[in-house]
Amino acid sequence: MLTKNKDIAIAGAGLVGTLLSIYLKKKNYNVTIFDRSEDIRKVKFSGRSINLAMSTRGWYALDEVGIGDEIRKIAIPMDKRAIHLKDGSLSFQPYGINGEAIYSISRGGLNRMMIDLAEKAGVNFEFNQKIWDVNLDTATLYIGENEHGPFEQRQFDHIFGADGAFSRIRHRMQRQNRFNYSQFFLNIGYKELTIPANEDGSHKIDPNSFHIWPRGEFMLIALSNDDGSFTCTLFMPFEGANSFEEINTDEKVTAFFNEYFSDTKDLIVNLKEDYFSNPTSSLVTMQCYPWTYKDKVALIGDSAHAIVPFYGQGMNAGFEDITEISDLLDEFPDDIETVFEKYQEIRKPNADAIAELSYRNFIEMSTKTADVDFLLQKKIEAWFTKQHPDKWLPLYDRVTFSLNPYQDALAIGDLQKKVMEDVMQLPDIHENWQTKEVEKHILDLLDKNKADI
Amino acid sequence: MLTKNKDIAIAGAGLVGTLLSIYLKKKNYNVTIFDRSEDIRKVKFSGRSINLAMSTRGWYALDEVGIGDEIRKIAIPMDKRAIHLKDGSLSFQPYGINGEAIYSISRGGLNRMMIDLAEKAGVNFEFNQKIWDVNLDTATLYIGENEHGPFEQRQFDHIFGADGAFSRIRHRMQRQNRFNYSQFFLNIGYKELTIPANEDGSHKIDPNSFHIWPRGEFMLIALSNDDGSFTCTLFMPFEGANSFEEINTDEKVTAFFNEYFSDTKDLIVNLKEDYFSNPTSSLVTMQCYPWTYKDKVALIGDSAHAIVPFYGQGMNAGFEDITEISDLLDEFPDDIETVFEKYQEIRKPNADAIAELSYRNFIEMSTKTADVDFLLQKKIEAWFTKQHPDKWLPLYDRVTFSLNPYQDALAIGDLQKKVMEDVMQLPDIHENWQTKEVEKHILDLLDKNKADI
Incomplete structure (x- = not known):
């Protein structure tokens, strides 16, 4: 050779x-x-990684x-998102239409x-x-x-x-x-925080979920490590309301987390130390x-x-x-x-x-994961994919659980978005989505768009 | 102070x-x-300037x-484009709707x-x-x-x-x-060429026109100087068909200009010397x-x-x-x-x-200036502007002959483009554009778009 x-x-x-x-x-x-x-x-190795x-x-x-x-x-499999709402309630969204998982690794x-x-x-x-x-x-x-x-x-x-x-x-x-x-830099920076393991080495919250606290302009996420801890990442604007610039004292950090991430109080136990000793990184x-x-x-x-x-x-x-x-x-x-x-x-x-x-x-993670329409759309897509796996694969699945080229995922995803925007306008869609009519409507739209998806 | x-x-x-x-x-x-x-x-000072x-x-x-x-x-006023077509014919397109000029300066x-x-x-x-x-x-x-x-x-x-x-x-x-x-670099480069003055110091072609030889993928332009000469600029792809890479011998330069710019033969008298001694610059x-x-x-x-x-x-x-x-x-x-x-x-x-x-x-200069629809559209815009100066100012005029912010010119221009695309679809528009119906159609479209232009 x-x-x-x-x-x-x-x-x-x-x-x-x-x-x-x-x-x-x-x-x-x-x-x-x-x-x-x-x-x-x-x-x-620590302090500034996601x-x-x-x-x-x-x-x-x-x-x-x-x-x-x-x-x-x-590696720890995560087969779902765990969405932590502001009122402390928790809901789960499966990642793959066939139960596939992504894997958390430090x-x-x-x-x-x-x-x-x-x-x-x-x-x-x-x-x-x-x-x-x-x-x-x-x-x-x-x-x-x-x-x-x-x-x-x-x-x-x-x-x-x-x-x-x-x-x-x-x-x-x-x-x-x-x-x-x-x-091109985002106006959003990030900071690493930590949820340590329990004393027995177990995880304080479900290790098989990708935890998200979606709050619109900012969000917190947590991914499990195999030592029982979680690496958390706070994404937040550098400047303006609820920003790294603004949240700059012990009191403000505490108040901010109490208001927006109240269920993390007993999890991120070294909050103030983490917040002030870890750097704010740019994206x-x-x-x-x-x-x-x-x-x-x-x-x-x-x-x-x-x-x-x-x-x-x-x-x-x-x-x-x-x-x-x-x-x-x-x-x-x-x-x-x-x-x-x-x-x-x-x-x-x-x-x-x-x-x-x-x-x-970022918009999908920080905003849409807490949105009722977005969740319904995900459900409709998963349901339609089950009927017509040759005609539809949701964008997230194509990017994450397939080897299809990213450029195809982007193009097909844009087409699917158009179709779903139309579908979500159907009257009573929230009540009557699992119907032959909706199925046919999607098929017609795909046909009209001559979509090869 | x-x-x-x-x-x-x-x-x-x-x-x-x-x-x-x-x-x-x-x-x-x-x-x-x-x-x-x-x-x-x-x-x-010479050799690589436009x-x-x-x-x-x-x-x-x-x-x-x-x-x-x-x-x-x-400065030499240029109140029009002089379009040199491949067959040697010449036509003129006024720049401003009120006869305004741009000024050529070396x-x-x-x-x-x-x-x-x-x-x-x-x-x-x-x-x-x-x-x-x-x-x-x-x-x-x-x-x-x-x-x-x-x-x-x-x-x-x-x-x-x-x-x-x-x-x-x-x-x-x-x-x-x-x-x-x-x-971000264009795949198109440029090279300076020269049309020298006549022996009596006069210009060989009209000094009050911006001369363009539009050829689609490439083009030649010429702007007058106050010493009787013209500074010409050849814009052409770096690689591929009709490119700086391809046109690389005396014979090829001559053949290329004979085919595409035949009326420049007696104008760019030092063509080969200019072409090979002046650098190819990027954009x-x-x-x-x-x-x-x-x-x-x-x-x-x-x-x-x-x-x-x-x-x-x-x-x-x-x-x-x-x-x-x-x-x-x-x-x-x-x-x-x-x-x-x-x-x-x-x-x-x-x-x-x-x-x-x-x-x-670049597309407008190198392609559309030789296009019948584009010329008609310009005419319709100028005609409509005369009727309704408070409702329309063509994009070129707004950019070139006004102090309106560029960002407004871009936004309003995009809106005007949509309106004109619609207008150009009207039946018999080439024959019947100077009519009350067309005028009303444009007014309606502007109204529909709630355009503040």
Whole structure:
């Protein structure tokens, strides 16, 4: 095999970098991962992370390289949303039409396990190595203590930039003429809070639910960890009413949580400490193109397409990049330039689609999950899908529980939205939705829209 | 006056920087302009510029500070488009419904005159001074031979970044958290060509027309200069059929121009030399926010909002920034932070609107100007406007010959587009457009849309 002795560098020992390394190692490349930080296995990881929700695309990429079952050991299935209303009442909304689950995993826990698995596969790790620049034409990394050198130069056959939303590899690519780039920050920030385990190590609330406290302009979520704790995330505007700027004293935090999240009082026991010691982080959508340079450099994961977390697809989308690269490497093992070219052409529209869907989904999570019409619509969709699985798959299911391209999910989802807006206008729809008339109405609308869904 | 002794630095001695300096000088600020290049008055300026089209917003800003008449001396009015079809035939389309003209000015000529006028007003110029960085909190510029220092530090009370689409001042602002930024390149590039003057100094073709050779995917334009020459610009895709990549030999250039621009044969006399010695430049839309930092730093013109040239509004939009800043300085002379805050809030949506309109206008120039329906639509709009000047002003006129905010022009233009799409569907519209029925139909549509236009 011609590729046997090729040297590949990966910038970034995060989730995408480590999984990619395992794939490449299996294809007989020599792989070295550089990371600017200390080995995460030796340090505490906490304070600014949102728990991961692994779904079908992620599991597919893990299973294909044979490590899915290992990861399942630290994953907790969540088959429903648990909606905590302001009055303290609780209701549940199943995720998949067939009872499918997404899986809660702590980012730190998964990252540590992935590094272990990559090391076992024979990947070289170089931690505390800061990459500042790259020569695109020669695939040479410039590594040093600070941005102004001196640099150690390390040359490779190919380089992957898996170094996240603020990628240094991309930073160099951005300086090329005709490089398209955008970064767009939400006015909403987030802060990590914690629900610790009970003394016996059990969970204080249902670990198999994705907990949401939807409050419109802001919301709280909680995802379970396998040590009995929950990682909570408070999403809230930076400025204005009910904002991080406004809620800035012990008294205000207490009053705010008493008013809006009263049922968390005995759960987030270190509320004030968490709130003031954890940072407030920002949320960015980053899009760019091209993603690759000749056969030398390719961006992958967040460095190519950073998205907001509201569809739980950031990691899943990054893992799907790897699936695509792997398939292309099998198809064109001796032509990396073609692999890179096709990779970016195939993945770019899908990355843009999931960016758009993720951006939209804040409204769904923070507002619609508490809305009667939205819940009915979900029910009608699930019911219709059961009758006509060949004609309908709800958007959430297509994104989360299928391998359909994201760009198809976006397009079909927009069509379904139009159909359902019409259906929800039918008289007495809240009383009479499970009828032949409604079924026929949907079929007619689909037919009229010549929808191939 | 409290502001009398304040020191202001402007990065960039281009059109916006110099006009701003004249305004600030009149308000009794001390003003220093830094430019990284040699004084443009001492060097040849050519090879990669598109002639300017000064219109109402630009003239307003020049007249308000009393230099409009000086500039008019080098400006040539163009009251119509001259459309050169592929078969060699020529037709004319008036620009304004009242015979208004836009004005052709060479960028180099205007820039030289503006520097003269600024110097006369008492502005200090420091040429060959490269700004690499800025301390936002202290309004300190870092000036030096190269990016890595050593730097001379120069502190001011306020700094304006008028240093263009690739602004170094903005580069520092981009590194702040929550700074929104996008750069998007067209797949179309451009190249400057020249129609020299006749031997007696006269123009070879009508100097009072904006000449367009619309060819769909590509186009040629020509704007007159006051020395009898024309600056031509060829817009064409970078890659693909009829592209800069494809047209890459003497023979291909000749054949391409013979086929598509046959009537330019005796005009662009140094075609091959121009084509191969002048660079192919790219076209970028750059958007960002915020534009200002406290009372210390403000971006203005292209550094805040670079747009593609197809509406002829780049300079006009930059000059309108100055009008706004000037008005705000008069209103809040002792509160620059408020001036900067209101400036960006007012101008940002207008900058976004003209970016969108400019992007769309390539299609209008390159395709629709040769389209029968488009020409009829223009005629109907002009006719209706004459009857109901209080109810209709065509989009082009609103953008070019009015001071109405760009964001209103975009919104009203979209509404007018809907109305005209409906009108163009009327039976026999090509034969019977000047009728009471059509007039009433438009009135009804406007009424239905409750349009305040």
